[in-house]
Amino acid sequence: xxxxxxxxxxxxxxxxxxxxxxxxxxxxxxxxxxxxxxxxxxxxxxxxxxxxxxxxxxxxxxxxxxxxxxxxxxxxxxxxxxxxxxxxxxxxxxxxxxxxxxxxxxxxxxxxxxxxxxxxxxxxxxxxxxxxxxxxxxxxxxxxxxxxxxxxxxxxxxxxxxxxxxxxxxxxxxxxxxxxxxxxxxxxxxxxxxxxxxxxxxxxxxxxxxxxxxxxxxxxxxxxxxxxxxxxxxxxxxxxxxxxxxxxxxxxxxxxxxxxxxxxxxxxxxxxxxxxxxxxxxxxxxxxxxxxxxxxxxxxxxxxxxx
Amino acid sequence: xxxxxxxxxxxxxxxxxxxxxxxxxxxxxxxxxxxxxxxxxxxxxxxxxxxxxxxxxxxxxxxxxxxxxxxxxxxxxxxxxxxxxxxxxxxxxxxxxxxxxxxxxxxxxxxxxxxxxxxxxxxxxxxxxxxxxxxxxxxxxxxxxxxxxxxxxxxxxxxxxxxxxxxxxxxxxxxxxxxxxxxxxxxxxxxxxxxxxxxxxxxxxxxxxxxxxxxxxxxxxxxxxxxxxxxxxxxxxxxxxxxxxxxxxxxxxxxxxxxxxxxxxxxxxxxxxxxxxxxxxxxxxxxxxxxxxxxxxx
Ligand SMILES: Nc1ncnc2c1ncn2[C@@H]1O[C@H](COP(=O)(O)OP(=O)(O)O)[C@@H](O)[C@H]1O
Ligand SMILES: [Mg+2]
Numbered sequence: 001x002x003x004x005x006x007x008x009x010x011x012x013x014x015x016x017x018x019x020x021x022x023x024x025x026x027x028x029x030x031x032x033x034x035x036x037x038x039x040x041x042x043x044x045x046x047x048x049x050x051x052x053x054x055x056x057x058x059x060x061x062x063x064x065x066x067x068x069x070x071x072x073x074x075x076x077x078x079x080x081x082x083x084x085x086x087x088x089x090x091x092x093x094x095x096x097x098x099x100x101x102x103x104x105x106x107x108x109x110x111x112x113x114x115x116x117x118x119x120x121x122x123x124x125x126x127x128x129x130x131x132x133x134x135x136x137x138x139x140x141x142x143x144x145x146x147x148x149x150x151x152x153x154x155x156x157x158x159x160x161x162x163x164x165x166x167x168x169x170x171x172x173x174x175x176x177x178x179x180x181x182x183x184x185x186x187x188x189x190x191x192x193x194x195x196x197x198x199x200x201x202x203x204x205x206x207x208x209x210x211x212x213x214x215x216x217x218x219x220x221x222x223x224x225x226x227x228x229x230x231x232x233x234x235x236x237x238x239x240x241x242x243x244x245x246x247x248x249x250x251x252x253x254x255x256x257x258x259x260x261x262x263x264x265x266x267x268x269x270x271x272x273x274x275x276x277x278x279x280x281x282x283x284x285x286x287x288x289x290x291x292x293x294x295x296x297x298x299x300x301x302x303x304x305x306x307x
Numbered sequence: 308x309x310x311x312x313x314x315x316x317x318x319x320x321x322x323x324x325x326x327x328x329x330x331x332x333x334x335x336x337x338x339x340x341x342x343x344x345x346x347x348x349x350x351x352x353x354x355x356x357x358x359x360x361x362x363x364x365x366x367x368x369x370x371x372x373x374x375x376x377x378x379x380x381x382x383x384x385x386x387x388x389x390x391x392x393x394x395x396x397x398x399x400x401x402x403x404x405x406x407x408x409x410x411x412x413x414x415x416x417x418x419x420x421x422x423x424x425x426x427x428x429x430x431x432x433x434x435x436x437x438x439x440x441x442x443x444x445x446x447x448x449x450x451x452x453x454x455x456x457x458x459x460x461x462x463x464x465x466x467x468x469x470x471x472x473x474x475x476x477x478x479x480x481x482x483x484x485x486x487x488x489x490x491x492x493x494x495x496x497x498x499x500x501x502x503x504x505x506x507x508x509x510x511x512x513x514x515x516x517x518x519x520x521x522x523x524x525x526x527x528x529x530x531x532x533x534x535x536x537x538x539x540x541x542x543x544x545x546x547x548x549x550x551x552x553x554x555x556x557x558x559x560x561x562x563x564x565x566x567x568x569x570x571x572x573x574x575x576x577x578x579x580x581x582x583x584x585x586x587x588x589x590x591x592x593x594x595x596x597x598x599x600x601x602x603x604x605x
Contacts, residue, residue: 053433055603079435089426106434147430 006031006187007052007155012061014047014211021047023211024061029155029187034177036202037191044211045191046086049159052189053083065155079107082153084161088144092133096124096143099132100150107151114150121176122146137164145173149180156180156188162197174201227264229271230254230280237276244270256284309452312410316456317463319406324396324467331391342386342477346377353377363572365564372482373567379487385478392475393468394492400464401499401562407460408507408535411453415514416527418445419598423522423605432603442519442598449515453507457500502561505583509559510535512590519594522605542570558582 005028014022022044029035039045050056052063054070063070068077090099100119104110119128122142127135135143141164148156156177162170178201180186192198198205199219207215230253231237241248241255244267248255259267264281271278353370356362362370380387388395419442422428431441481490510531517527538556545551557570558579 050603055429055432057600057602074437075435078433081433083433085429085433087426089430091425091427103430103434106431106436108435 005029006066007189008064009048009052010062010064012048012051012063013059014044014051014056015059021211022051022058025208025211025213026061027206027213027216029189031154031187032181032185033204034181034188034190034202036195036198036205037189037208038195038198038205039191039193039208041193043193043208045193045208046159047211048208049083049085049157049189049191052157053081053085054078055085079151080154081157082148082151082155083157083159084141084144084148085157085159087137087163088140088147090132090140090143090147093131095131096128096135096139096146099143100128100147103147104150110150114152118146118149121149123172138166138169141165141169152184154186156186158188158190160191160193162192162194170197177201225258225260226284227257227259228252228254228280228282228284229257229267229278231271231276231278233276236274237271240271240274240276241267251284254280309414312413313456313459316406316410316459320403320460320463321467321470323403324464324471328391328471342389343381345387346380349377350374361572363569363574365575366567366569366572368484369564369567372484375482375487376480379480385480386476388475388477388479388492391472392477393465393472394475394477394479396468396472397461397465397496398479398492398499400461400496401503403460403464404457404500404503404507405535407453407456408510409532410456411449411507411511412514412531412535413528414452415449415511416518416531417524418449418518419515420518420522420524420527424524426605428605429603438599439595442595446512446515446594449511450508453504453511457504457507461496461500499562499565502565505561506559509555509583509586509590512587516590516594519598539570546571552578553582555582555586 007027007029009025009027009029012022012025013020025044025048027035037045037048047056051058052070054074058071063077065077066080070077090096091102094102097115097119100115104115116125119125122145124139124142124146127139132140132143141161145158145161148158162173165173177188177190181188190198190201195205202219204216204218206213207217228251229237229241232253234250234254237255238248238250241257246257246259246263246267248257250256257267261283268278268281350373353373356370357367379385388398422431432438479490479492479495480487481495513534514527514531517530518524521527538559542551542554542557545554545557551557551571552574557574560570561576561579563569564576564579
C-alpha cells in the first residue's frame with residue numbers, strides 16, 4: 001500500500017520475568033484497512049494490544065499512532081484510538097448510558113447527541129437505560145464497541161470481539177466495521193484465534209505464534225483462482241489438460257487446475273471434443289483455515305499452550 | 308454508597324447526643340453543675356500540673372492559659388458553657404471525628420482497588436488522560452468526601468445539640484498567651500475540627516496508598532483501620548525511645564496542642580507539621596510511582 005501507515009508497531013518486545021512473551025514484532029496498519037491479528041490462545045495478541053494502548057510498557061520498541069508515539073505522547077496518540085481489550089468491563093451497577101457518559105467525560109467535546117448516535121449504531125437504544133449487570137455478553141460487547149467509538153477514533157482495536165455474539169450479531173458487526181473502515185477511513189485491528197471469524201471481515205491477516213509475527217497475508221492473494229474438474233477417463237483428461245498448457249494436479253476423482261474463469265469454457269470444449277465425460281466443474285478454494293493450520297503447525301499449538 | 312455513609316454519620320450523631328442526654332438526666336450530680344465550682348477546680352488542677360518536674364514548654368503554656376481563663380471568669384462573672392449545651396457539643400465535635408476517618412478510609416481504600424477488581428481500570432487508562440491525572444482526581448474525591456463528612460458532622464451535632472440540650476448563655480474565652488478574650492464557639496469548633504482533620508487526612512492518604520499499591524480494598528481498609536486503632540497505642544510503647552518523635556501517630560492529632568492531651572512531652576506543632584508533611588510526601592510518592600508504572604493486566 002502506497003499510503004503512509006497510520007499505525008506503526010516498531011520492534012516491539014515484552015519480557016516478563018525470564019519469559020519473552022513478544023519477540024521483536026513490527027507491523028504497519030493503514031487507513032481504511034481491516035487487519036486481522038490471528039494466533040492461537042496464548043500467542044501474545046492481548047499482550048501486543050496492551051502495549052499498543054499504553055496499558056503495558058514495552059521492554060523494547062515503540063508504537064506510533066498517526067505520527068505520535070504512545071510511549072512519549074500518551075494523550076496525543078491515544079485520543080485517536082478506540083479499543084476493547086479482552087471483554088469490555090463496565091460499571092455493572094450503572095446503566096449502559098451512564099457508563100458511556102462517564103467515559104465520554106474523559107474525552108474532549110463528546111456531546112449527548114453523539115452518545116445517542118453511537119448507541120443507535122450498535123443497536124442498543126432499547127436497553128441502554130438498564131443496568132449493565134442485566135446485560136448478556138453480546139450486549140456488553142455492543143456497549144464495549146459503543147465506548148470505543150464515542151470519540152470517533154481514527155484507529156480501532158478490538159481484541160476477540162465476536163466472543164458472545166450470535167451469528168446474526170457477528171454478521172451485523174462485520175458489515176458495520178467494513179462500513180466505518182470504508183466510509184470513515186478508520187484503520188481497524190481485530191484479533192482472533194478463529195480464522196473463520198475474521199476471514200470474511202479482514203483485508204489482510206497478520207499471523208502471530210509464540211510471540212512472533214510469522215506471516216502477513218492479503219486475503220485476496222490467498223483466494224487465487226483454482227478449479228476442480230471431475231472427469232472420466234482420468235488419464236485422457238490429464239493428457240488433454242497438460243496438452244493445452246494447464247499443469248493439472250490430480251485431486252480426488254479429477255484434476256485441479258490453476259486458471260482464470262475465462263479459460264474454463266474453452267478447456268471444457270476441448271475435453272468434451274476428445275471424448276472425456278465431465279461430471280463436475282467448480283471453483284476450488286482451499287480454506288484459509290487449512291493454510292493457517294499448516295503454517296502454525298496444526299494441533300501442536302494447542303498442546304504447547306495448554307498448561 | 309456515599310449517601311449511605313453520610314446518612315449513617317447523621318444517625319450516629321443524633322443517637323450519641325441523645326444517649327448523653329439520657330445518661331445526664333439519670334445522673335443527678337451532673338445536673339446542677341456550677342460554673343464557678345468548675346472554674347475553681349480548673350485552677351486547682353492546673354496548679355498541680357504546673358508543679359510537674361518534666362513539664363514541656365507547650366504543656367506549661369497550656370496550663371497557664373487555663374488558669375488565666377478561669378481567673379478571668381471568676382473576676383468578671385462570666386459563666387462558661389455547660390457540658391449539656393449545644394455550643395459545648397459543637398466545640399467537642401472534633402472528638403467524634405474518628406467516625407469521619409473511618410468512613411473516609413472506607414472510601415479511600417476502595418476507590419482505586421475497586422477499578423482493578425471490577426476490571427474497569429483498563430477502560431479508564433485507555434482514555435487520553437495521563438495516569439497521574441486520574442489518580443489525582445481520585446485522591447481529590449477522597450479528600451472532598453472527608454471534608455463534606457466533617458461539615459455534616461458539625462451541622463448535625465449543632466442540630467442534635469439544639470434538639471436535646473438547647474442554647475447555653477455562657478461565653479467562650481480563649482488565651483492567646485498574654486490576654487484573655489471572647490470568641491465565637493463556631494470559630495473554635497472549626498479550628499479544632501480543622502486541626503483534627505490532619506488525622507483524617509493522613510490515615511485516608513495511607514489507605515489510598517495501600518489501595519493503589521495492593522489493589523485490594525479489603526486489605527487497604529482493614530490494615531488502615533487496624534493501624535488507626537493500634538497506632539496510637541504504640542506511641543505509649545515507644546515513648547521512651549527517640550524514634551517516637553518521628554513516628555506518625557505521635558503527630559496525627561494536631562488538636563493535642565490546644566486541648567492539652569499531649570501524646571508525649573516536648574513536641575511542638577511546627578515539628579508535628581514537618582513530620583506529617585514528610586509522611587504525606589512519602590505516601591503520595593509511593594502511590595503515584597506504582598500507579599504510573601504498573602503494567603495493567605487486569
Ligand atoms: N502478566 C503476565 N505474566 C506472565 N506471563 C504472562 C502475563 N500475561 C500474559 N502472559 C503470557 O503471555 C502469553 C501471551 O498471552 P496473551 O497475550 O494473553 O495471549 P493471547 O491474547 O494471544 O491469547 C501467554 O503465554 C501468557 O501465559
Ligand atoms: Mg487474548
